[in-house]
Amino acid sequence: MKIDNALQVRVWRGGKNGYWSEYAVEARDNQTVLDVVTEIQRKFEPSLAYRFACRVGVCGSCAMTVNGQPRWTCRTHVRRVIHDELLTIEPLRNLPRIKDLVCDLEPFIQTWQRAGAIFQGQTTRNDRPQKVNPESSSRKLADSALQCINCAVCYSACDVVYWNRRYIGPAALNRVWTLLNDERHTAQQETFNKAFSRDGCGSCHSHGNCTRYCPVELSPANSIAGLKKLAFISVKNGK
């Protein structure tokens, strides 16, 4: 099929030892990268594996590497990223490739455990929910770090993760920052110790790629800077 107005799209196929496949996809005025992937699957490659759910920038499951940068494909207009009429689409960096555009998120999810980024409350389901004063200074510190949806874009953008796959990485450390500023979280010291263990927040270079690429415009780099400051003052004990 000859298309006059075509985008050249190079897509990763297979797992770790995969290969690039090229497709010519009709260029449209309004077209996201996810639209392009969907079109390729519907028209040329029914077996193409990729993930998405909401298509409107809410779930974070459509993250891929587009022309070398980690992005939510449903929120990325082709026009904004196309280079020399060529679009390359591959899975997120720093995670094992399963098939085509799908990577295994398990190592990323495990970083949450390793960082101690797990909430521990003092109440049970029978108690009333504890109140957090929205005006308190700790709540304000946590404010800008709260909206993470675990999309792994920052993890994929981080060069330190690329060099040292054992580094906990930006997303889990950002979550730790919210917990250490959560007065309901009881395991403060434990969480801090885990986040500051080997390959933890001391390994961060503060170069801010995580912040640059976070689609929700959070700043994991800022959160990590906050944790590093806490290393100087002795850690707040759980109240």
Add this chain to the structure above:
Amino acid sequence: MNEQTLFVVQRISAAILIPFVLVHLGLILVAVEGGLSANEILSRTHGNFIWLLFYGLFVVAAAIHAPIGIRNILREWTKLDWRMINGLAMVLCAILLILGMSAVIAVF
């Protein structure tokens, strides 16, 4: 020492090194004016406790700062395990201390 302590110690040693490096560089600029001779250097350092203290502390700060940094670099760029990495960092610390201190004492 745990990671948190190493992290803090490395930052503090960096802060100490900044003025030391600046004074050291300034001194080089002054010292090379009108040529540099062994006599000239020794006349400045010989029996001078201020320079002994200055360069002694300088060596200690560097010997603390550099191995912690090398430790991180080795972790990022090699597949060595922590035992090996910590061992190499300790060796570097010892080398810096021995070479540095013997130089400081030699010109005193």
